[in-house]
Amino acid sequence: xxxxxxxxxxxxxxxxxxxxxxxxxxxxxxxxxxxxxxxxxxxxxxxxxxxx
Amino acid sequence: xxxxxxxxxxxxxxxxxxxxxxxxxxxxxxxxxxxxxxxxxxxxxxxxxxxxxxxxxxxxxxxxxxxxxxxxxxxxxxxxxxxxxxxxxxxxxxxxxxxxxxxxxxxxxxxxxxxxxxxxxxxxxxxxxxxxxxxxxxxxxxxxxxxxxxxxxxxxxxxxxxxxxxxxxxxxxxxxxxxxxxxxxxxxxxxxxxxxxxxxxxxxxxxxxxxxxxxxxxxxxxxxxxxxxxxxxxxxxxxxxxxxxxxxxxxxxxxxxxxxxxxxxxxxxxxxxxxxxxxxxxxxxxxxxxxxxxxxxxxxxxxxx
Numbered sequence: 001x002x003x004x005x006x007x008x009x010x011x012x013x014x015x016x017x018x019x020x021x022x023x024x025x026x027x028x029x030x031x032x033x034x035x036x037x038x039x040x041x042x043x044x045x046x047x048x049x050x051x052x
Numbered sequence: 053x054x055x056x057x058x059x060x061x062x063x064x065x066x067x068x069x070x071x072x073x074x075x076x077x078x079x080x081x082x083x084x085x086x087x088x089x090x091x092x093x094x095x096x097x098x099x100x101x102x103x104x105x106x107x108x109x110x111x112x113x114x115x116x117x118x119x120x121x122x123x124x125x126x127x128x129x130x131x132x133x134x135x136x137x138x139x140x141x142x143x144x145x146x147x148x149x150x151x152x153x154x155x156x157x158x159x160x161x162x163x164x165x166x167x168x169x170x171x172x173x174x175x176x177x178x179x180x181x182x183x184x185x186x187x188x189x190x191x192x193x194x195x196x197x198x199x200x201x202x203x204x205x206x207x208x209x210x211x212x213x214x215x216x217x218x219x220x221x222x223x224x225x226x227x228x229x230x231x232x233x234x235x236x237x238x239x240x241x242x243x244x245x246x247x248x249x250x251x252x253x254x255x256x257x258x259x260x261x262x263x264x265x266x267x268x269x270x271x272x273x274x275x276x277x278x279x280x281x282x283x284x285x286x287x288x289x290x291x292x293x294x295x296x297x298x299x300x301x302x303x304x305x306x307x308x309x310x311x312x313x314x315x316x317x318x319x320x321x322x323x324x325x326x327x328x329x330x331x332x333x334x335x336x337x338x339x340x341x342x343x344x345x346x347x348x349x350x351x352x353x354x355x356x357x
Contacts, residue, residue, distance in 0.1 A: 007334065013275045014141060014333075021137030028131025033113070034087045036120075036127050040112045041086040041096045041104040044079075048108060048207035049097050049219040050240030051229050 053320040057150055058159075064092070065153040067102070069217075074099035078225050089135045092152025093265050095211070097218035099225060106136045107188055107265050108207050108214075115192040115202030136268060144276030145269040148259055149298075149313035154213040155259055159298070161251035170254050171300045176261040177311065183210065184264035206264060208236065212244035255298045259313065270310030278332050280314060282307045286327035293318035293328065303328055 028034070068090050071081035080099050090096070090103035097108075113120075113129040120127040139147055148155055162169075187206040196202045207214050219240060223229055250257040259266050273279065280303065287304045294302035296317045301309050303318045304327065319328040319338065329338040 010275045011333065014277055017141045017272070017275065018138065018277075021134050021141055023134075024130045025134025025138060027126075028129075028134050031126045031130065033127050033129075033131035036113065036125075037104055037109050037131065038084070038087045040109060042080075042082040044097045044218075044222065045108070045112070045204065045207070046229070046232070047236075048204050048211075049095065049214045049222060050208070050237040051219060051222065051232055 053316060057315060058156075060150050061152075061156040061159075064151045065094075065156055068092075068094045068153060069098060069100035070102050071100045074221075074225065089132065089139075091136075091139055091147040093154045093211075093213045093263060094152075095207075095214040095218040097214065097222070099218070099221050101217070106132050107211075108204065111188055111192045111202075111204035111207060114189065115196075115204060117193065118196070118200040136265070140269045140272035140276065142277045144273040144279055144314060145266060145310075145312060146278060146314045147269060148263075148266050149315035152259075152265075153217070154263075155256060155313070157216070158247075158251040158256045158258060161248060162253075162255050162298075164252050167253040172254055172257055172260050179261050180263055180267040183262055184267040188264045209239060210243055210262065212240070212247045212258060215240040215244040216248075255300065256313075260299060260311070266313075267310075270312075273310055273312055273314075274308035278314075278330065278337075279308065280312065280316070280319065280328055281331050281336075283327050283329065286325045288325060288327075292322040292324070296322045 071083075074080065080097060081102050083102070085102045086096065086104050088103045089106050089109075090101075093107065094101060094103060094105055095108065096104045109132045110129045113127050113132065117128055183206060187210060191205040192202040194202070195205075215237075219237065223233075247258045247262075254260075282304055284304075289304060291302060293304060294300075297303070298315060298317070299311045299313055301311050303309075303312070303323075306312075314330075316330065319330065326338075329336050331337060
């Protein structure tokens with residue numbers, strides 16, 4: 001099936017967005033962000049749940 | 053299809069909240085699974101939660117960004133935004149319709165046979181973008197105290213999922229916390245009651261008006277890998293899709309709408325002409341789509357006989 005020009009543009013945006021967010025994800029992993037997220041998630045944030 | 057969607061919603065809700073030892077430990081889950089992102093809104097301070105909430109995590113990282121940068125660590129939410137960006141790019145807002153625990157709660161409340169069912173005021177749908185930009189990104193980043201620390205504004209002042217899934221259970225588990233209750237808690241309790249009561253006569257009011265995660269995913273609806281498409285030549289503009297849509301949109305007039313949660317009810321239950329189909333890239337995934345139509349044709353023939 002032949003793609004319409006708009007469909008081609010959309011496909012390009014999808015690929016670009018995917019690469020962009022994948023790069024962000026990899027940068028975050030390299031910066032050791034998952035460890036920080038894990039530490040945050042292990043603690044109860046009383047402020048966040050409206051207590052304290 | 054609808055029962056399959058409900059089944060998946062229930063399974064994901066149970067998996068995201070599968071730490072069942074919390075009544076014994078009196079604490080939240082502190083295992084390694086909490087490095088996994090919850091695709092929907094699921095408070096990570098919920099005692100049973102086994103995943104992290106992306107909205108909570110972004111705010112926590114941004115409010116302490118000055119300390120991170122001072123110590124030479126570039127922790128500004130790249131991992132979290134990257135994760136939800138990848139989810140959005142791949143599936144758009146499917147997570148809202150199929151995987152969000154708070155979405156499931158609202159849908160179940162909407163099934164209660166009380167009051168007249170209504171639609172939200174259209175302009176209220178823009179509030180969620182304000183929540184995403186201001187309450188999740190700008191306020192935690194720039195409104196800081198004397199020590200340079202911000203606040204998790206959305207979690208602290210708005211999020212009804214946090215109150216329902218974490219605030220109330222923690223008060224039951226740790227009675228000592230009740231002494232610390234004040235304006236903050238009653239404000240959050242107010243918003244929780246508003247959204248839960250609102251859900252009884254309006255379909256998914258929190259998703260439509262306030263959810264920052266839904267606002268984020270919605271941006272990808274026009275170009276996500278999996279998305280619903282319209283075959284214009286088959287559409288008769290009958291409006292059947294609008295009647296079943298839980299988000300109150302007419303698909304043929306707003307293809308790729310940021311509001312669409314891709315529950316696929318329009319495709320499976322409403323459209324008799326096969327005008328709506330699910331695609332992955334340019335590949336249609338709905339070749340055997342109209343078994344419900346076949347059923348209808350058979351029943352009509354039976355009626356004639």
